[in-house]
Amino acid sequence: MRFHFKTSYDHDIRLFPDWYKFSLYAVLLLILLALPWIIDSFYLGEVTNVLIWSVAGLGLMLLTGQTGQVSLGHSAFMALGAYTCVNFMEAGLPFLAAFLLAGVVTGIIGALVAIPALKLHGVYLSIFTLALAILADDFIVILEPWTGGVNGYFAPEIWVFGIEINRWAAPETWYFLTLGTALFVTLIYRNLLRSPLGRAFAAVRDSEISAQAMGVDVARTKTMAFGLSCAFAGLGGALMGLFAGAFNNETFNFLISIQLLMMIIIGGLGFIHGAFLGAIVIAFLPQFLSIATDVLHITVPGLETGVFGMILIAFILFEPMGLYGRWLKMRTWLELFPFARRDMFRRQKSYLKTERLR
């Protein structure tokens, strides 16, 4: 067991609480950097897919996990990111500039969309964003000059500093591009949590009314959360579209945003690790199921979504903190052995009261 003896306020907000944690993540980074030489190109592609989902998942995590606003509409913002990125590239911008600009544009539009949604709570917000996700499909068809309509886009060639990023010829280039993006987004996320804005996010999540009483500008905080979250989702969407090679209005349908939400819940709501763990589940589950059905010589159409739904139900019922929460519990149990108690992680339950008067 390690003790943290804090002697200054900076200790509270350091990136890594101690050298042990730092070296743990350093080793993880080294392994990730060496990965292209360890595993073959098929699995490298899968890991790239995991990282792309994690980037989008971190976006939703910021909104749902940190700020407590459930969005079922992030597929719309992923589509927006993908289309703006490709449009900037067609306009002649270099890839990196187009990519980052796509994130910024998506973020600004996300913040603008959030403004009318500020008064909406809980279920109403989910329905609002679900409607956005469905409308996105129709708007992509209507805005054909910029989106290619139902024919969609083929991803243009990507060049970064004179190196071609090609999924087939050089999978490691794509891997490093997504790894860089994932690190970049994770670092922003982590730093946000240490900043006043990140604290405001958590305050709004836990209770809007007490946040307001503490002097948090709830409207501004929610708008910022939406903006940043959509920016990350836009980056994730741009990567997903380009990685797929071709995309149209069907690529980012509303089921993607539901999948994204399920992913962060399975991973663990409110934890950065949760986005990555959830992405691993969502990316490898189809592979695992196809291997399993091959072995058993059966074909079940729609098995993937069915199994996914069942896993999610099991998690919500038995482990609402997700995979990372399970790990936290196991780690605490080991660290405190034999003094860990079950109630240490007990959730507070509350009785419902309606907001309706009749």
Next chain:
Amino acid sequence: MDVLQLLLSGLANGCVYGLVALGFVLIYKATEAVNFAQGDFMMLGAFIMVGLVNPQFMGLNFWLAVPIALILMATLGYLLDLLVLRHMFGQSQTAVVILTIALGFVIRFIAGVIWGHEPQNLHSPLALGDVRFGGVVLSMADIAVIVVTVIMTMLLWQFFQRTKLGLAMQAASQNQMAAYYMGIPVKRVQGAVWALAGVVACVAGILYASKGTLDISSGFIGIKAFAAAVIGGFGSLPGALMGGLIVGIIEPFAARYLPAGYSQIAPYALLIIVLVFRPHGLFAQVRVKKV
């Protein structure tokens, strides 16, 4: 005449949306949760009817199959509450939302395994024949849909206003703790409301399947029913029916008068406009937010 025809066909569609929306409202009224799987409930109810009635499955008589299907769906609703949703007691609404979305996925998967992914037609006596008066053609199914929906809404409304169980359901949602103190078995009442929602979904499903083909993604009309429920103001039964009718009527008119590509936007655009300007619907029940 053209307008009248559009209006009537819109009404019939709107009634189906209204019935699904009634299911949302029932559960919301009694448990403060929103059942995102209500559309899939409807699909499942319709498929149970297909399984009972169609000759390639069991080939029962339609009128014999209706009560069996209703009882099956009521049991399913009650069991879902007993086995799954009761464990969510006292947790956030968000968790319930996500849980019901997942339930919808599972229901769609199970229906796909049992009845296949091809579109099916229910052999329904309602699907026969058209009625025409003065140049307007209306199928028997449409008339049946409208009549049944109006009767269902009236019955449910009176049920919530007049009966002891209905009042207990409202009390359980308004303040769970106080309802407990008053001796209301809150958990069992919630089970009853899930069973009731199953019945309503089954009725909606039978009517939907009588009007046209059915496949496992039929449940997605639940999203349009959301629009209906929100427009009516979640928590108001007549409001849900009104909302359903508004959505149902807007659709054929948008398809007729708006350019292609814009028409399917109409219900969702209306949903967003209502949410932004009248967040609690046209029949609002919330006036002040309490701490």
